[in-house]
Amino acid sequence: MGGRAVVSLSAAYRKYGSGENQVTALAGVDLSFFSGTFTAIMGPSGSGKSTLLQCAAGLDRVDSGQVLLAGTDPARMSETALTVLRREKIGFVFQQFNLLPSLTARQNVELPLRLAGRSPRRDDVDQVLKDVGIRDRAGHLPSELSGGQQQRVAIARALVTRPEVLFADEPTGALDSKTSRDVLSLMRRIVAERGQTIIMVTHDPVAASYAGRAVFLADGRIVDEIDRPTAEGVAARMARLEVTPC
Numbered sequence: 001m002g003g004r005a006v007v008s009l010s011a012a013y014r015k016y017g018s019g020e021n022q023v024t025a026l027a028g029v030d031l032s033f034f035s036g037t038f039t040a041i042m043g044p045s046g047s048g049k050s051t052l053l054q055c056a057a058g059l060d061r062v063d064s065g066q067v068l069l070a071g072t073d074p075a076r077m078s079e080t081a082l083t084v085l086r087r088e089k090i091g092f093v094f095q096q097f098n099l100l101p102s103l104t105a106r107q108n109v110e111l112p113l114r115l116a117g118r119s120p121r122r123d124d125v126d127q128v129l130k131d132v133g134i135r136d137r138a139g140h141l142p143s144e145l146s147g148g149q150q151q152r153v154a155i156a157r158a159l160v161t162r163p164e165v166l167f168a169d170e171p172t173g174a175l176d177s178k179t180s181r182d183v184l185s186l187m188r189r190i191v192a193e194r195g196q197t198i199i200m201v202t203h204d205p206v207a208a209s210y211a212g213r214a215v216f217l218a219d220g221r222i223v224d225e226i227d228r229p230t231a232e233g234v235a236a237r238m239a240r241l242e243v244t245p246c
């Protein structure tokens with residue numbers, strides 16, 4: 001694979017609750033994500049996908065083991081340093097877009113720069129709006145945009161700071177299948193053209209087929225991975241996991 005690991009987890013454990021109610025959401029995960037790659041994280045419901053994403057992104061902490069994110073260990077950082085890391089080195093895209101309803105598309109995209117104390121350069125913002133194909137909708141409010149257009153705005157907002165890694169949690173979960181394919185093609189293009197690193201949690205084998213690698217979780221452990229996944233290959237692997245959990 002050659003590239004540099006932008007995010008890695010080693011012997012990562014995360015438990016929730018205590019006593020009889022304790023759940024081991026991550027049970028010793030070793031996993032690296034390399035620069036310029038697009039990885040899909042798959043697994044049955046409750047297998048630990050969201051926990052893995054949250055811990056990898058420094059939004060949650062592991063109980064033991066180590067996370068390295070953009071060259072630093074989030075567990076060793078102050079809250080202030082973590083806030084800066086999240087703001088400047090990481091982008092997030094969620095199922096529900098999470099745009100601010102009273103701001104236009106352009107203003108939503110500018111927001112992370114303003115929060116970082118930078119004044120947005122019109123050309124830079126125009127470029128990222130153009131890259132995601134919504135330059136002509138820039139003056140509209142989220143309520144005036146389709147779901148696919150709103151997710152494009154969210155992707156532009158996540159990319160505008162030029163993050164080292166983009167985390168996406170079910171980014172097509174609220175979109176119809178045609179719009180999902182368009183958004184996934186956009187994500188794949190961003191990886192190919194900008195060398196962006198993307199880590200995506202998804203339930204959908206078709207979505208996973210847009211990634212270069214699919215990693216499978218079951219009961220908090222990595223149980224398999226497929227390079228250049230096809231929707232059929234991923235669906236078959238998922239069916240086996242759901243019938244006989246490892």
Ligand SMILES: Nc1ncnc2c1ncn2[C@@H]1O[C@H](COP(=O)(O)OP(=O)(O)OP(=O)(O)O)[C@@H](O)[C@H]1O
Pocket residue numbers: 016017023024025043044045046047048049050051052
């Ligand atoms: N805050 C929490 N408190 C207690 N248990 C939790 C918490 N968050 C997650 N869990 C448990 O940890 C396990 C892994 O959850 P996680 O949300 O990571 O799974 P997932 O694979 O993302 O599931 P889904 O596909 O249903 O979203 C589950 O058994 C879940 O119930």
